[in-house]
Amino acid sequence: MSDSPDDMDLGPGFDLGEPPAPKAVAPGQSGYRVLARAYRPQTFAELIGQEAMVRTLANAIKRDRLPHAFLMTGVRGVGKTSTARLIAKALNCIGPEGQGGPTIDPCGVCEPCRSIAEGRNIDVIEMDAASHTGVDDVREIIEAVRYATVSARFKIYIIDEVHMLSRNAFNALLKTLEEPPEHVKFLFATTEVNKVPITVLSRCQRFDLRRIPVDLLVGNFRMICEKEGVEAEEDALRLIATAAEGSARDGQSILDQAIAHAALVDGRPQVGADQVREMLGLSDRGATRRLFDQILDGDAPALLATLAEQEALGVEPVATINALLDLIHAATTAKAGRGAGLERLPEAERADVAGWAETLSFPVLHRLWQLLLKGHAEVVAAARPHAACEMALLRLVHAATMPDPLDLARMIRDGVPAAAQGVAGAPQLAAGGGASESAVVAPTPAPQAAPEPLFPADFGTLVAALIDRFPRLGAEMHDYVSPVRYAPPVLEFRILQPLDADFPRQVAAALKDMTGEPWTVSSTDAPGEPSLREQQQAARQAHEDALREAPVVAAVMNAFPGATFVEPDQDQNWSDRR
Template identity: 45%
Template sequence: MSAAPGYQVLARKYRPSGFDDLIGQEAMVRTLKNAFRAGRIPHAWMLTGVRGIGKTTTARILARGLNYQPKEGEGAPTVEFSEEGVHCRAIMEGRHPDVMEMDAASHTGIDDIRDIIDSARYAPTSARYKVYIIDEVHMLSKAAFNGLLKTLEEPPPHVKFIFATTEIRKVPVTVLSRCQRFDLKRVDAAELIAHLNSIAGKEGFEVEAEALRMVARAAEGSVRDALSILDQAVAHGAGRVGADTVHDMLGLADRARIVDLFEEVMKGDTASALAELRLQHERGADPVTVLTDLAEFCHYVTVSKLAPGTAPSSAISETERVRGEALAGTLAVSVLSRAWQILLKGIQEAQLAAHPEQAADMVIVRLCHAANLPTPEEALKALADEQDRPGGGARPAGSGGSGGSAPPPPPQARLVQSGNGGARTRPEPSPQTAAAARAAEVQAGPRLQSFADIVAEGRARRDIRLVNALERFVRPVKVEDGRVEIALDEGALADLPQRLSAALSQWTGQRWVVIVSQASGAQTLREVKQAEDARLMAEAEADPIVQKVLERFPGAEIVAVRSRPEDDDNDDEAGEAPDPSREDE
């Protein structure tokens, strides 16, 4: 009685043997078919992509196409195989003498490459081309790469190279520039599910749709990983693959329970959320996997809210889709974004923690706590409502707005100078007047009637070093047409007056005299800015809404202040123009 043939795993049994069998790589297949038809076949290819995506299989199919020879006749290189050729089976099984496969992870040195270079000089024994397939090519040493360069650039006409790697960034550019590169994409979940379903039908075992979705998600676009997981699930379920089988085998959480957990967290119900997480853990769900699934669902809800119809839905069950869209209609983007950030950080913590289940508990606690916090907009509105209520510090009459309207928001969190005292205000001219003014300025140069005008002109001309010196060390005394009188603070460069005179002459097209005066002069622009900063900070600290915010958030502090636009308008009306430095803001 003969022994039963050995079992062949699904990943090997259903390994593609032609380009038509490859799934998810349509762009690459189209390019290769066109190249072969046109006779534009390169001497080296570089295949890159994640593990299990089909790099080595594609390399063997390429070698088969290069050496394709029908059983009758000579044939020519092709990627369309009407029948099995003379060399096809041996090439696809990795045992053809003219198609040599080398694992660069275990053959990393220059001696291994030297063997390839020496053997490449000899003609193939039976096939049309000698084909060298080097897997994980990024593992070669620097000396090995350098030794390969000359042969790779000008190989003998009967030699082809096919490289495969998962770490394309580690391959030297000198090698990449000598190869035609193809990036193999992760297979879309919908396409992968259809492929798995087809194989299940051929093998005659029953697989639930939810189980296929779970396998596709776990495979992350890798066909080999998907087939290996399906193979294991078939053995685990004794011929029938259900969702519970995949749950137990991979330590996954029930996706419906993930949505339940997400809803509990978004409601801020810490006790119920922790109980749900513990129940899932007791059923075998890995804590890191639960957090990852929560992040994936959070992403789905966010995309569904902002761009309905574009969210990835092939690996999402109908229950997740319906409940996810309902949550998208009720949750604010700021809440979802905050939950995503917490989950992203929490997944890393759980992966590194000695007790991942405890780390996951703390992530859930943070999520529930954050769900109970108001958004910044809600906090400001609540504080404004308190101010408007009787006895709550309502705004004085005449401050603008009607009874129940919210007061203007407090100064925002970025500081900008609001004025320097010496600048002029200019009304907005009509288009005709502005054009005439520009034409006159081109002829006569800019009119600089104040020290602020000089600094503004320097800033407009991007003379940052001169502007910085003028703001820090110069105290303006008097500015007239063609004449500037200044006082210098300690630390100013000795040639600053000469530099300023040369710059002014260049800007205006007329001679300027800069005189260093013994008078004390006015404040430097930096001192003006610091005084304005202090004024704005004092106003912000005295603002009742800001005080309420600081009370509600212990430890918070005012970092910087920006004046309100209406304040700037009032300053203009009063004759105080904004500081020239604001022109760059």
């Protein structure tokens, strides 16, 4: 008697018949893949924004100088895991004829290329270190590397988010990572390279993947829209690319959402800039330019009305602040670079930004930038963000027309009334009896020659002004410069520590920006006075020496050997320190 199922009589009702056909999938649900997966790079030519890394890999493959361990690092969505898979294909490709070797242009049609792309190659092992963090997981790798490959040229281990491995797991991997078998390659990817032990970093060839520029992202999104049959405005794609912050995956996810959100025209989605702006809660660029004009004009009622309109449209206060920061940055860079960067702006903005760059001075632009940065922090931390945004922009309204401190000093020196210089709310010069009889008295111009330019009184005052306006430059002048000659507008100093080769030129440019007058700045080897930092240290030491001579302090120092003087925290009272 046979035991095979075909020979068994299961009785009536047990005829299973043919196996059922796969269930049909409704149209529109047939395995849709999100754009970030569907358009993942399959060749190095499709990997955007990483040309330097691709060139290095191409040369390494061509010259047979392949390392045994690669480390890809960078922010989210720039192509770390995709690059690891591409390297795996490049190392294992055998070409359409089956006779090829490692290449920077894998064919994509041979069995290793196809199996790696489909994630089924037995010799290419991907591991997520976030869910496999322990020594046991690494021990499996250590045991498996001893065995030869099954079908590929190299056995490749791709470990994503490698920084999540435990300390013991890293230590267990070190020896194998340093001297792996010839047929094994390690490909690591991480967003937090600072958490990877230095002992691991020193055993890997590191590639820092860069944020992808906006223009490249726009081109990528345009290509995707053409293939998907989507109509998209150029400004809409640029908004998405800007919101992506250099991440291709983030941008493609936002584009996916925008296509789903778009209206259909003749059966094709139409992605518009206004729709993307509404979807992302971004401030309208026209409204942002209007806000900036109202700030410069000092028109507080109009500014509050515009902010109310933006709030009604659902625009987040932080988005409003960010949009204004972008405008000020564009105007400042255009002024510094004589129009540089204007071509990247939307056409409707170029004339306005160019006008602001022409009419606004650097001090005004820098002051607005600093006040907006302070406002940004306040809005983020505030319990009422909209109110905080209003207060921050009203502060800008009253600060935008303030004169530069040096201009104000010149006005005071020359006796020119502030009102004549356009300073709102400045006191007027009055003469006579009561208030009803007072009148503005204009100063009589002196017949002598024009007054000399107003310069800081001494080198210390000059450096203090530099620190206020140019913090890095001022700090270097304070710590590493010995003044030899200070005779404005001539400055000669000795550099005590290596600085930039064009440091004197930088100082001259900064002083001209501060005073409005050209300076002659030079460095010399001649001896000069101690640096301001050395002077402060000497004064502090003299003060401590004087304190030590006081009987009470001497008694304390004797009672507590090794005690030292500590500067009190000026920003915290003693009751808080207890």
